Amino acid sequence: MGAEVLLGLALGALLLAPPFLPPYFLEILISVMLFGYLGAAWNILGGYAGQFSFGHAAYFGIGAYTSTLLFLNLGVTPWLGMLAGGVLAAAFGLFAGYLSFRYGLRGPYFSLVTLAFAEMLRVVAVNTKAVGSSLGLVIPNREPAAVNFIFAGKLPYYYVILAMALAAVWITRRLERSKLGYSLLAIRENEDAAEAAGVDALGMKLRAMALSSFLTALGGTFYAQYFAYIDPTITFGPSVSIQGLLQAIVGGAGTVLGPVVGAFVLTPVSELSRAAIRGRAGVDVMLYGVVLVLVISFLPHGLMGLRRGRGNPPRVPLQ
Amino acid sequence: MDTRLSLLQLDSVTKRFGGLTAVSRFSLTVGAGEIVGLIGPNGAGKTTVFHLLSGFHAPTEGAIRFKGVSVVGAKPHQICRRGLARTFQIVQPFVNLTTLENVMVGAFNRTDDAAAARERALEVLEFVGLGARRDVPARALTLSDRKRLEMARGLATRPELLLLDEVMAGLNPTEIEAIIGLIRRIHAQGVALLIIEHVMQAIMALSQRIVVLHHGEKIAEGRPDDVARDARVIEAYLGART
Secondary structure, eight states, rough: OOHHHHHHHHHHHHHHSSSSSSSHHHHHHHHHHHHHHHHHHHHHHISSSOOOSTHHHHHHHHHHHHHHHHHHHHHHHHHHHHHHHHHHHHHHHHHHHHHHTTOOOHHHHHHHHHHHHHHHHHHHTTTTGGOOOOOOOOOOOOOGGGTTTOOSSSSHHHHHHHOOOOHEEEEEEEEHHHHHHHHHHHHOHHHHHHTTTTTOOHHHHHHHHHHHHHHHHHHHHHHHHHEEEOOOOHHHHHHHHHHHHHHHHHHOTSSHHHHHHHHHHHHHHHHHHHHHSSSSSSSSHHHHHHHHHHHHHHHHTOGGGOOTTTTTTOOOOOO | OGGGEEEEEEEEEEEEEETEEEEEEEEEEEEEOOOEEEOSSTSSHHHHHHHHTTTTSOOSSSEEETTTTEETOOOOHHHHHTTTEEEOOOOOOOSSBBBBHHHHHHTTTTSHHHHHHHHHHHHHHHHHHHGGGTBBBEEEEGHHHHHHHHHHHHHHHSEEEEESSSSTTTTHHHHHHHHHHHHHHHHHHHHEEEEOOOOHHHHHHHHEEEEEHHHTTTEEEOHHHHHHHOOHHHHHHHHHOO
């Protein structure tokens, strides 16, 4: 039960400490929560169903652009725009997923197709004037208004993304104990054997896809509101896709807390190495890369693999 | 056998892979609650027949009916839902899941509720003798236990017909004896069985009827002792007398 006490303490600290943190740490914490959230969303499809998407930027970008365009052009509050973006992203995810799964794309082929879909959207955004082309979209400074998802100061944003991350963890916990969760794990382990045991592999993978892309899109809206600026490279570029999956893999893909744990390790490493090594561009990225290589070499089941005992087997063997 | 009563019916089924004919004009019936053995030398097409029945392959020609309804074109999970489950010759456990979780996946075939699936899975694990291994990851199971797990996962789906593909291969005589007992108990629950097996004394003892495949064609069918004396069967297994 030590783990539950520890989780309770961590949760208490996440709820109570931020008002007293200096702005720099609050910013890092917001990044941690956003990446943890994106990792959790990716984890549903990548960690549980074992379908390694390299293109979750597609859903992130759809979320960011949908809510921002609705807000700028029609004055729709981003809170509603967020849901619209989620639904649109889920629809796109179902479309991309159906095309891939229906024709039996597995493993790296699936990954490549998702990457291609995200790149396709990026190129479309770059070449479409109505969405700001490569210049992107700015949410002009306006009066803070909670109803418009615009807050004074960073603290409210922190609590929004904290709530989103906790919700994602809660959804994952529910998923893990449901028929869908078991079906996804079975598909990840062995799709043919799962089918033979009555698992509708196509239907279950599409459900995972829809949920994962919906959640990822909400993260896109958060990003747009927090930074008040989006462009095609930031939102549809490969780095968003990779950030999401890195948190999950480093923390432990196919585990409930893995993505959040991963974000708590990776984000500070990235920030600290950037702060420590100024003036030599790229060295911090190399350091970050070394940490990744070490984690993946020595902890193939991620950080969560460290605390797995009997009856709690590691979930994802990385090939 | 009266075809109206048969659970499974294959009519002149042929499966070709390019130029290779794996199964040729093969007909077979399995009645409700029957145990039928499917034997033949390596490469005879037995596993291909299982793949055809369970929806992993579609026949090139011919009809396959389960409970009077064609299963041609149905996906494996749809066939499983209708009550036809199978095991794999090369065991396919979900190695990173526990024994219990493996069997729960099968139990979800008949329920959407996790608690009900867990209950059914525990019941099946006790039945096959894996109750004590429920929390062990499947990768840690012995071959003998993995074979039991295959059967448990199939049974958890509540089949009316269970296809067993060499569940005794690689086991020692004591383990084989135990599996024979398990198969009898499965049968006693009213489940019909179609069994591929190379362990002759086992298949002869279990089966009410035996079908012999050779080069994809049925060369004999009948009661075990008659089939064992059949000249074509002996020739297929031992080669022609010179």
